[in-house]
Amino acid sequence: MSDPAVALVMIGILVFVICIGFPVAFTLMALGVGFGYYAYYQDGQAFFDNRVFYLLTQNTFTVLNNDALVSIPLFLLMGYLVERANILDNLFKSLQLALKHLPGSLAVATLATCALFATATGIVGAVVTLMGLLALPQMMKAGYDSRLATGVICAGGCLGILIPPSIMLIVYGAMAGLSVVKLYAAAFVPGFFLAGMYILYVVGVALVKPQLAPPLPRDEGDVPVLEVVAMLFKSFVPLALLILAVLGAIMFGLATPTEAAAVGALGAAILAAAYRALTWQALRESVFLTARTSAMVCWLFVGSATFASIFAYLGGNQIIKEFVLDMNLNAIGFMLLAQVIIFLLGWPLEWTEIIIIFVPIFLPMLQHFGIDPILFGVLIALNLQTAFLSPPMAMSAYYLKGVSPPSVLLTQIFSGCMPFVYVVIVTMVLVYIFPGIALWLPNAIYGR
Numbered sequence: 001m002s003d004p005a006v007a008l009v010m011i012g013i014l015v016f017v018i019c020i021g022f023p024v025a026f027t028l029m030a031l032g033v034g035f036g037y038y039a040y041y042q043d044g045q046a047f048f049d050n051r052v053f054y055l056l057t058q059n060t061f062t063v064l065n066n067d068a069l070v071s072i073p074l075f076l077l078m079g080y081l082v083e084r085a086n087i088l089d090n091l092f093k094s095l096q097l098a099l100k101h102l103p104g105s106l107a108v109a110t111l112a113t114c115a116l117f118a119t120a121t122g123i124v125g126a127v128v129t130l131m132g133l134l135a136l137p138q139m140m141k142a143g144y145d146s147r148l149a150t151g152v153i154c155a156g157g158c159l160g161i162l163i164p165p166s167i168m169l170i171v172y173g174a175m176a177g178l179s180v181v182k183l184y185a186a187a188f189v190p191g192f193f194l195a196g197m198y199i200l201y202v203v204g205v206a207l208v209k210p211q212l213a214p215p216l217p218r219d220e221g222d223v224p225v226l227e228v229v230a231m232l233f234k235s236f237v238p239l240a241l242l243i244l245a246v247l248g249a250i251m252f253g254l255a256t257p258t259e260a261a262a263v264g265a266l267g268a269a270i271l272a273a274a275y276r277a278l279t280w281q282a283l284r285e286s287v288f289l290t291a292r293t294s295a296m297v298c299w300l301f302v303g304s305a306t307f308a309s310i311f312a313y314l315g316g317n318q319i320i321k322e323f324v325l326d327m328n329l330n331a332i333g334f335m336l337l338a339q340v341i342i343f344l345l346g347w348p349l350e351w352t353e354i355i356i357i358f359v360p361i362f363l364p365m366l367q368h369f370g371i372d373p374i375l376f377g378v379l380i381a382l383n384l385q386t387a388f389l390s391p392p393m394a395m396s397a398y399y400l401k402g403v404s405p406p407s408v409l410l411t412q413i414f415s416g417c418m419p420f421v422y423v424v425i426v427t428m429v430l431v432y433i434f435p436g437i438a439l440w441l442p443n444a445i446y447g448r
Contacts, residue, residue: 003039007316010035014307014357024353025296028303029056036310052310059305063298067258068174073294074261075165078246080286081268082120086277087235088113088130094231096138096216097223104206104213106142107152108199110135114156115195116236118163119243120268124388128157128399136404145212146408148205151416154396155198155423158388161351162381163191164247165261171297171355172377176363180257181250185442186374187381188247193437194382194427201423238274242267251445297352304356320361331369335376335432338362339383346387350395354384378438379431385424389417 010031017027036052063069095109102108110131117127131153139149161168164184173180206213246264249255255263272278311317329337345354359380366373388396391414401410431437 002315004315004319006035006038007311007314007319010307010311010314011316018353024350025299025303028300028307028357032056032303032306032310035314036306039310039313052306055309056302056306059309060302063301063305066174066301068170068180069298069301071165071180071257071261072167072170072297073290074258074265075167075170076293077286077290078165078261078264078268079120079126080289081265081272081278081282082117082239082242083126083130084277084282084286085268085272085275087239087271087275088117089134090231090235091116091239092131092134092138094228094235097228098232100216102203103210103215104202105216106135106139106144107148107202107206107213110139110152111156111195111198111202114153115159115163115192116239116243118157118160118191119165119247120239124158124160124396125399127160128153128396129403131157132400132403136400136408140405140408142216143214146412147416148202148212149416150397150400150404150408150413151418151420152198152202154389154394154400154413154417155385155420156195157396157399158385159191159195161384161388162187162194162378164188164250165257165264166381167297168351168355168381168384169377170257171301171352172359172380174301175355175360176373176377178373178377181253182374182442182446183377184247184257185251185445186378186438188251189441190378190382190427190431190438193431194385194424197423197427198420201419238271242271300352300356304360307357308360317361317364321365324365325368329369331371334365334369335371335379338376339379339428342380342383343386343390346384347390351384351387354387355380372435372439374442375431375435375438379428382424382428382431386421389421389424391417 014027014031017031018024033052033056036055037050040051092109092113095112096106099105099109099112113135114127114131117130135153136149139152140146160166164187166184166187169183169187170180172178173183202213242264245267246260249260249263250257269278269283272282324334324337327333327337342354342358345358362376363373366376388394391397394414394417397410397413397417400413401408404413
């Protein structure tokens with residue numbers, strides 16, 4: 001068997017083993033070391049003289065010494081502390097009252113809360129779970145259709161994948177060798193554009209079929225304007241100032257992502273203390289969850305770097321590149337092929353595995369097709385929204401099912417998610433046709 005054929009067997013085993021539930025990071029390392037031992041083997045050498053062991057240790061050092069990845073645990077700590085600051089309840093209630101005259105006001109308030117909370121946490125499971133506990137009972141009580149209510153929460157909760165400070169964009173930037181600052185600037189407008197598209201869809205449904213999203217009862221919305229303003233000020237302004245300070249410092253070059261993340265984590269701790277939620281238990285849980293998630297990302301990087309090195313050494317990258325180029329695709333055809341593959345991979349795999357394992361296969365071909373890698377990264381971030389929304393492996397649906405009433409079936413949640421998948425696809429098409437949606441802000445701030 002030729003080396004390129006061995007490389008294809010290697011990636012086939014990887015997909016199969018991941019799909020049956022083995023830990024991804026250790027699967028990558030095991031396959032990288034196993035096939036690497038075969039690739040580097042020389043007659044008569046001692047077992048530990050094989051170069052694959054040097055490759056593994058060198059990759060481990062390189063990943064753990066990568067300055068760009070330092071911001072990941074800091075942003076995670078910021079998110080977990082904000083999550084435990086107990087401000088989401090007041091934020092949702094104040095937005096609900098402020099938007100009471102808008103059709104589908106409860107759903108719109110849910111999406112607005114999710115969008116704002118996504119910029120503070122970026123953790124899909126946390127946002128979906130919290131909004132499922134908070135907003136779903138409110139919408140069900142108000143007579144909302146269960147499909148629409150659950151779809152709104154799942155879609156809104158996934159916005160943290162795209163809206164800065166997105167952990168996914170940090171990982172993509174590290175893999176592609178791109179500035180995280182420019183990626184954040186590029187994702188900012190598309191992220192809120194997608195949130196706006198969700199809101200337009202919900203308002204349209206409420207106008208066409210008001211029985212699916214009844215208006216807020218008069219007695220519940222009868223709150224003085226000054227009291228609503230005061231509630232918004234207490235719940236919205238502190239969190240918004242924290243987010244603007246962190247993102248503004250990054251985008252305008254006042255601080256690196258790592259420095260801004262450190263200030264954000266400190267600000268989140270102060271915010272939690274101000275709301276009297278900074279208990280020893282909350283701090284311990286936040287640190288533990290941060291360490292666990294950060295370790296997962298770092299070991300995924302180590303495993304993927306080892307796997308990718310051996311895969312390329314065996315000629316796997318070259319054979320895939322030649323296969324794609326032999327198809328004589330234009331830029332649109334290549335982009336469509338890449339996004340369809342990523343969409344399909346989103347069913348069995350999580351975004352970390354897709355970004356770290358499969359995206360590097362496409363990156364070397366972007367220059368050939370004249371595609372901006374920053375635009376490509378934004379489109380991937382948009383595409384990965386569908387990975388959390390499209391059945392049968394829609395993780396946001398499973399998060400929500402875990403906290404929803406027994407009367408809400410998983411099939412209803414899947415059904416509610418599907419219209420938002422179509423909204424994501426429409427948004428992707430618009431961003432590709434009008435790349436200025438993504439590229440205008442980074443070009444305006446940093447130049448071409």
